[in-house]
Structures are given as structure tokens and as C-alpha cells.
Amino acid sequence: MLRKRPDVLDLMVPLRRYARSLTRDAAQADDLVHDTLVRALERQGTLRPGTNLRTWLMTVLHNAFIDDQRRRKVEARYADALGQMTEEATPPAQEGHVRLAQVREAFGRLPAEQREALHLVTIEGLAYQEAADVLGIPIGTLMSRLGRARAALRNIESGGTARQPAAEEPPARPGPRLRVVDGGANPARAS
Numbered sequence: 001m002l003r004k005r006p007d008v009l010d011l012m013v014p015l016r017r018y019a020r021s022l023t024r025d026a027a028q029a030d031d032l033v034h035d036t037l038v039r040a041l042e043r044q045g046t047l048r049p050g051t052n053l054r055t056w057l058m059t060v061l062h063n064a065f066i067d068d069q070r071r072r073k074v075e076a077r078y079a080d081a082l083g084q085m086t087e088e089a090t091p092p093a094q095e096g097h098v099r100l101a102q103v104r105e106a107f108g109r110l111p112a113e114q115r116e117a118l119h120l121v122t123i124e125g126l127a128y129q130e131a132a133d134v135l136g137i138p139i140g141t142l143m144s145r146l147g148r149a150r151a152a153l154r155n156i157e158s159g160g161t162a163r164q165p166a167a168e169e170p171p172a173r174p175g176p177r178l179r180v181v182d183g184g185a186n187p188a189r190a191s
Helices: 008-023 026-042 053-088 093-108 112-123 128-135 139-157
Strands: 178-181 186-189
Touching (some): 008 026, 008 053, 026 053, 093 112, 093 139, 112 128
């Protein structure tokens, strides 16, 4: 009795079974069998007469699985390298330069006394008392100038504009003084 040569369709069940044992996933196993059959069709010219078709297809399937595993490892390595490059990448310098120019411009719009106070404290790192001594002003005046400077910068940052310093205004004249007459019951204006 002559033995019938196995057909590819007769080998689908063992191919799927082997693919499932390799991949441990039914969908991946079906993909692997599909890739195996495509490769087998592409390389059918290399099949020598007398070669066991089952062994040959299992070999093609095994090699397709190994190739897929290698490809996945390479892709994972590239993905890791790309992820590290992305993490290590520095932001473009243009944004920093633009931001610095904006801050410099806003700082330049501050009145001189506020710029001086802010520069000594924030850029030079002087303590409040040291900065007040350098400027020859009381510490309370320094704190007031710093507060106004910071508020002006926040205003500029939020889209407002800094108030341009007006020409030196003379100090306000004190109002009329009150004089107490008759033990404080009748205040009268002093002349």
C-alpha cells in the first residue's frame, strides 16, 4: 500500500498546536501559522523532493517564531533607547532665550529704585538689611520697594503693563495741623 504524502491542510492542526505552545497565546499562534504558510509558499522552491513536509513546515514555523522574538527584542531595545533619549533631551534653547528677554524687558520697565532693590536682593543675594545699607534707606522702605517691584512683575506676567515711573514728585505737603483748645473739647485750626 502506498502512503499518501501529507497535504498542508492536513498539517494545520499540528502547526497550530506547536505555535500555541511557543507563543502561549491563541491569536499570536494563528498569526505565527499564517506567517509560516506565507514563508513556505515563498520558499517552496527550496523544498527538495523527498523532504518530510511536516518537518519542513515545523522548521519554518520555529524559525519564524525565533525571528519574531529577535525582532521584538530589537524593537524593545530601540523603544528603550528612544525613551531614554527623549528623557535626556534638553528643551530647545530658543524658548529659554525668549523667556529671559521677556523677564529682562519687564525688569527694565520697573522704576529705578525698585530695580535697584530687586537686583541687590534677588540677583546679588544680599540680605534685606545689607541691601538697605547699600541703598542708604531704612529696611522698611526697602521692603516696600521690593513688594511693589514684585507686584509690578506679577502684573506684567499676567498681561498687564508696568506703570512707567513719573518724574520725581515732590513729597506731599502735610495737611493743616489741629490745635487742641480748652482741654481737647474744641479743636481749632492752627494758622
